[in-house]
Amino acid sequence: SQTIHQWPATLVQPVGSPLSLECTVEGTSNPNLYWYRQAAGRGLQLLFYSVGIGQISSEVPQNLSASRPQDRQFILSSKKLLLSDSGFYLCAWSGNSGRYEQYFGPGTRLTVT
Amino acid sequence: AQSVAQPEDQVNVAEGNPLTVKCTYSVSGNPYLFWYVQYPNRGLQFLLKYITGDNLVKGSYGFEAEFNKSQTSFHLKKPSALVSDSALYFCAVRDRDQAGTALIFGKGTTLSVSS
Numbered sequence: 001s002q003t004i005h006q007w008p009a010t011l012v013q014p015v016g017s018p019l020s021l022e023c024t025v026e027g028t029s030n031p032n033l034y035w036y037r038q039a040a041g042r043g044l045q046l047l048f049y050s051v052g053i054g055q056i057s058s059e060v061p062q063n064l065s066a067s068r069p070q071d072r073q074f075i076l077s078s079k080k081l082l083l084s085d086s087g088f089y090l091c092a093w094s095g096n097s098g099r100y101e102q103y104f105g106p107g108t109r110l111t112v113t
Numbered sequence: 114a115q116s117v118a119q120p121e122d123q124v125n126v127a128e129g130n131p132l133t134v135k136c137t138y139s140v141s142g143n144p145y146l147f148w149y150v151q152y153p154n155r156g157l158q159f160l161l162k163y164i165t166g167d168n169l170v171k172g173s174y175g176f177e178a179e180f181n182k183s184q185t186s187f188h189l190k191k192p193s194a195l196v197s198d199s200a201l202y203f204c205a206v207r208d209r210d211q212a213g214t215a216l217i218f219g220k221g222t223t224l225s226v227s228s
Contacts, residue, residue: 006156034215043220044157044203059215090156100145100164100207102216104156 002027006091006105013112019064019078021108023091026072031093033074034102035066038088050074051096086112115140117206119219126194127227134189134202134222142210146187148178149203151221157203163187164209174198194226 003026013019025031035047046059048066056066063082067075074091088109092102116139126132138144145164149157161172168180178189187204201223205216 042201044218046215049215088154092157100209100216101147101159101162103159104149106156107154109154 002093002103004091004093004103004105006089006108008108009106010109011111013081013110015083015112016080019076019081019085019110021076021089021091021110023074023076023105024072025093028072028093028095030071030096032096033068034092034094035074035076036090036092038090038107044090047076081112083112086110115206115208115217117204117217117219119202119204119222121222122220123223123225125225125227128196129193132189132191132194132198132224132226134204134224136187136189136204136219137185138187138204138206139185140206140208142208144187145207145209146178146180147205147207147216148172148176148187148189149205149218151201151203160189194224196226196228199224199226 005024032051034049036044037047038044048058050056050068053068064078088107090107091105094102118137120135147162148160150160151157160176161170163170163180171177176191178187180187201221203221204219207216
């Protein structure tokens with residue numbers, strides 16, 4: 001079966017510091033991968049999605065970037081964090097064969113101080 | 114443009130009573146529709162989907178949803194609510210005729226089941 005991992009689970013970082021969140025998927029090949037941010041326990045904002053290695057689509061201009069160095073690895077980064085980057089970051093995957101539901105990881109709670 | 118509306122921020126029901134969480138959608142073509150549940154500080158869990166076929170879809174934990182094309186709705190239902198069903202519920206849509214793979218999520222509805 002497929003599993004999705006995210007780390008770290010929680011992170012407290014000062015303003016201006018760099019960020020690296022990692023997401024990996026097991027048990028599937030060539031998944032579509034997604035990064036979402038959830039503010040205040042409510043709506044989801046799609047940040048990035050990727051349909052293959054090195055292929056990144058950005059949905060919202062912001063202080064963040066994403067990379068996909070391997071088929072099942074998706075990384076969310078920032079060079080300098082802002083207070084507004086605080087939130088709950090969720091990684092998700094879906095198959096690209098026609099099954100369009102997405103499966104989510106456990107999330108990373110980021111607090112920028 | 115695609116969109117999803119969940120008109121209720123919160124739904125309150127007593128344990129054992131039926132529950133309904135409402136969702137309406139807007140897509141230019143035919144929709145794929147989904148429901149997810151989220152418990153505090155956890156990721157979203159997939160509950161069920163409508164792709165094609167029977168308008169009544171059954172999913173995990175006794176939940177079901179009915180696709181109504183004329184009303185562009187996809188309401189989530191359960192015949193008998195449990196306290197453990199208390200959580201945040203998201204409806205999502207994708208236009209099957211459009212390129213791209215992103216789902217559009219509603220803002221979520223908090224379900225509170227009292228004992």
